[in-house]
Amino acid sequence: MGVLIFIVMVVLVVGVIVMNAYNSLVTLRNRYKNAYSQIDVQLQRRYDLIPNLVETAKGYMKHERETLEAVITARNTAISANSQAARSPGDPAAMQQLGQAEAALTGTLGRFFALSEAYPELKADQTMTQLMEELSSTENRIAFARQAFNDAVTLYNTKREVFPSNVIANGFNFAEADLLEEATPEVRQAPRISF
Amino acid sequence: MTMNFFEHQDKARQNTKQLIGLFGAAVLCIILTIYLLAVVVFGGNPSSGSKAARRSGSYSRQYDGSPQPPMVQSRRLQLWNPQLLGMVALPTLLLIGGGSLYKIQRLRAGGAVIAQEMGGKLVTPDTTNPAEQRLLNVVEEMAIAAGISVPAVYVLEQERGINAFAAGFTPNDAVIGVTRGCLEVLSRDELQGVIGHEFSHILNGDMRLNLNLIGVLNGLLLIYISGRVLADLQGSVRDRDGKAVPIALFGLGLIVIGLIGVFFGRLIKAAVSRQREFLADASAVQFTRNPQGIAGALRKISQHSHQALVDSPYAEENSHMFFGSALRFAFLGEMFATHPSLGQRIRRIEGGARQFEEAPVATGTAIAADESGVMGLAGNLGGASEPSATPATMLTTQRAVAPAGVVAQVGTVNPEHYAYAKALVAQLPEALQGALRSQQGAIAVVYSLFLDEPESAVRQKQLEWLQQVEVAERLDQVTQLSELVDGLDPACRLPLLDLTIPALRQCSAKECQHLFKVVQGLVRADGRWSLNEFTLQVVLWHRLQPCVKTDLTVPVKFATLEAVWTECMLLVSVLAQVGETRPEAIAYAFRTGAFRLPGANPQVVPAQPLACTVADLQKSLEKLRFAAPKVKQGLVDACAHTVLLDSVVNVQEADLLRAIAITLDSPLPPFLSVQQGGATGRAKSGRKAV
Numbered sequence: 001m002g003v004l005i006f007i008v009m010v011v012l013v014v015g016v017i018v019m020n021a022y023n024s025l026v027t028l029r030n031r032y033k034n035a036y037s038q039i040d041v042q043l044q045r046r047y048d049l050i051p052n053l054v055e056t057a058k059g060y061m062k063h064e065r066e067t068l069e070a071v072i073t074a075r076n077t078a079i080s081a082n083s084q085a086a087r088s089p090g091d092p093a094a095m096q097q098l099g100q101a102e103a104a105l106t107g108t109l110g111r112f113f114a115l116s117e118a119y120p121e122l123k124a125d126q127t128m129t130q131l132m133e134e135l136s137s138t139e140n141r142i143a144f145a146r147q148a149f150n151d152a153v154t155l156y157n158t159k160r161e162v163f164p165s166n167v168i169a170n171g172f173n174f175a176e177a178d179l180l181e182e183a184t185p186e187v188r189q190a191p192r193i194s195f
Numbered sequence: 196m197t198m199n200f201f202e203h204q205d206k207a208r209q210n211t212k213q214l215i216g217l218f219g220a221a222v223l224c225i226i227l228t229i230y231l232l233a234v235v236v237f238g239g240n241p242s243s244g245s246k247a248a249r250r251s252g253s254y255s256r257q258y259d260g261s262p263q264p265p266m267v268q269s270r271r272l273q274l275w276n277p278q279l280l281g282m283v284a285l286p287t288l289l290l291i292g293g294g295s296l297y298k299i300q301r302l303r304a305g306g307a308v309i310a311q312e313m314g315g316k317l318v319t320p321d322t323t324n325p326a327e328q329r330l331l332n333v334v335e336e337m338a339i340a341a342g343i344s345v346p347a348v349y350v351l352e353q354e355r356g357i358n359a360f361a362a363g364f365t366p367n368d369a370v371i372g373v374t375r376g377c378l379e380v381l382s383r384d385e386l387q388g389v390i391g392h393e394f395s396h397i398l399n400g401d402m403r404l405n406l407n408l409i410g411v412l413n414g415l416l417l418i419y420i421s422g423r424v425l426a427d428l429q430g431s432v433r434d435r436d437g438k439a440v441p442i443a444l445f446g447l448g449l450i451v452i453g454l455i456g457v458f459f460g461r462l463i464k465a466a467v468s469r470q471r472e473f474l475a476d477a478s479a480v481q482f483t484r485n486p487q488g489i490a491g492a493l494r495k496i497s498q499h500s501h502q503a504l505v506d507s508p509y510a511e512e513n514s515h516m517f518f519g520s521a522l523r524f525a526f527l528g529e530m531f532a533t534h535p536s537l538g539q540r541i542r543r544i545e546g547g548a549r550q551f552e553e554a555p556v557a558t559g560t561a562i563a564a565d566e567s568g569v570m571g572l573a574g575n576l577g578g579a580s581e582p583s584a585t586p587a588t589m590l591t592t593q594r595a596v597a598p599a600g601v602v603a604q605v606g607t608v609n610p611e612h613y614a615y616a617k618a619l620v621a622q623l624p625e626a627l628q629g630a631l632r633s634q635q636g637a638i639a640v641v642y643s644l645f646l647d648e649p650e651s652a653v654r655q656k657q658l659e660w661l662q663q664v665e666v667a668e669r670l671d672q673v674t675q676l677s678e679l680v681d682g683l684d685p686a687c688r689l690p691l692l693d694l695t696i697p698a699l700r701q702c703s704a705k706e707c708q709h710l711f712k713v714v715q716g717l718v719r720a721d722g723r724w725s726l727n728e729f730t731l732q733v734v735l736w737h738r739l740q741p742c743v744k745t746d747l748t749v750p751v752k753f754a755t756l757e758a759v760w761t762e763c764m765l766l767v768s769v770l771a772q773v774g775e776t777r778p779e780a781i782a783y784a785f786r787t788g789a790f791r792l793p794g795a796n797p798q799v800v801p802a803q804p805l806a807c808t809v810a811d812l813q814k815s816l817e818k819l820r821f822a823a824p825k826v827k828q829g830l831v832d833a834c835a836h837t838v839l840l841d842s843v844v845n846v847q848e849a850d851l852l853r854a855i856a857i858t859l860d861s862p863l864p865p866f867l868s869v870q871q872g873g874a875t876g877r878a879k880s881g882r883k884a885v
Binding site: 037041042044048144 | 599779783786787790791793794795796797800
């Protein structure tokens, strides 16, 4: 009789521990997925702004077709990388691909801005000024959102690794999530826009 | 880690649950004690008890030399007596439960009940007493700065000690009571400190807890009282032999047990209340940024002949609500004190003040400076006076607030908002200020606020409507006042509405219903319901709830976001559409806000904002009032991100955001003005037309 009660108690305690660990893992996973959605909103805004920017610049920068096309290509690559990442946020391959695509896009944009220095009329253009301002504030928001995402992922990964939730994580297939980092150190800062 | 408004609210609700747990434990202890007492007095069940005693006596005689004396054995046999337990437990439960429920039911009508019980006299805005006028001004300024409805102010005329209290369920129905001594002895700065302390109780959810505490204590005290009544019967009721009936003895026992109740009550009170006092002191310093004010008030209490004493017989049950300890004698000293000692409080305030000077910059807004293109909640209203300037305050005046900082601002006051409120009241035309003092004038101001453009056909219709439903003098008053109201900055309209509330609070329920009806007519005059009208209307309606309703509690009906998801989406959609004009910008603003909600994912967030009418908006808001504080926090955060996405905040979206926050009982300080943020040299874009 006593043994039976003891066993039932142990089973109950273990059950509660398993349930808690499982639930908190799910909560943390949802949290970083939600954090990714916030990056996604801002990234999409950035991708929407770029064609307008290029369109406006085209009128002034007649001889820089190559650079402009490179920006558009980089944007399109980034879009597909982002849609991949949005489907499975935290997935190492997707995160890495997005990081690289974003880095490439930032790089080409940097070149574009550097070139645009040589066109005073472009600098004076009202639409251009507005677009640039909006782009840079969107980039700041991306940086904030990415920070929040990385924090959420770190929290989740830590929970995955500590006892006893690591047992549950392995048993129920909670995969490790990857941080979203920019690939190359040179583009770690947002492009400087100075008119 | 400092908690924000919503976390305080959550905590207060948890504390209420703990309180109920403690209450249950106290009741259980009391029942057990009474039961044991009854067992001793009646010797178990009187009818079967004697038989059992005889039986056990013969039993023990058979086994002579048994180690247990017969008495003990008979006691043990009768210790468990379900019938007697039922006889004891039922009336006790009824008494305590009934007492508590009765009190809680009475308190549902809000803080005014307590203020009146304590002998408070309502201070009306038309008072001529300069001290009372000053008090009203201090309260009014702080209420506008905090974004809550101006609390009703009561003066406890008979009390000479320096004390004050706040009572109510939500910021919306809060009342503030101040003793006569407090009014006469304290300087304006000190009074401001005391009021700041009370505002902290209002904003941190302490009041709700305090009211529940009063209800619970009332039940526990009731045993003590009924014990005394029973004991008094001793003189009159005697049985045939001229001996005192056990009932009287039982009554004496009840007094002892009642004292257990009093003991528990004090213990609970002390445990709940003391830490909150330190928090409120610290908040008062934060709100006014003037530690000298509240410290000075505490010093004056310690030197005053009446200290903080309150003579009202209700002081005992309400003692935990006061600013200083209201009771004459300390029961078992420090352990049971509802308030920390004055010296301790002064030391903490002044110690905190030193820290405050060393680290003047609030960390919560630190990211704001980095984020370009952010509009600030803080700024200057065209030529508004600077707050009494120290370098620290100057710094924060220049600082913009990021959307992420809005949640932290809910339920706080800072000196910039305080200065704004003062300037706002000061810049109102004299005639308008005069009108706000009387109930009739305030009603006329409300009507003027709802009038359409001057000389328009709609206004003509509205005036005709007023002619139908109102007396002629009122119409004249409206015509006069409307000229002044038309000339105001649109940003002043919502604060002006707030200023009418103290006078309007004197309306009876019937007068309020009439007011609502007339306003509804004014709104309907043009056949459509615009957002501006809705904003004013919903705030007016919400602020006047204490006049119309008898039950002011707001229970949590929706604990999770999922339960109110559609409503949240709708709110964010409306804010996005109000703030932006281009479709893709609207969608962007919507998505930025919507994805801030915890648990948002692409499956549940629509790609485009929802289309909705003002009526839908009203229904959603009404439902969202009953969401848990955590849900409201997420929602306010999402709304703030939508509104503050672009650096231009127009009056309409700012007012709508505030109206939403007000309805959710999450007071948001006013948006001071549009501020161009960032060093990026952004093109100057003017405020959008309303």
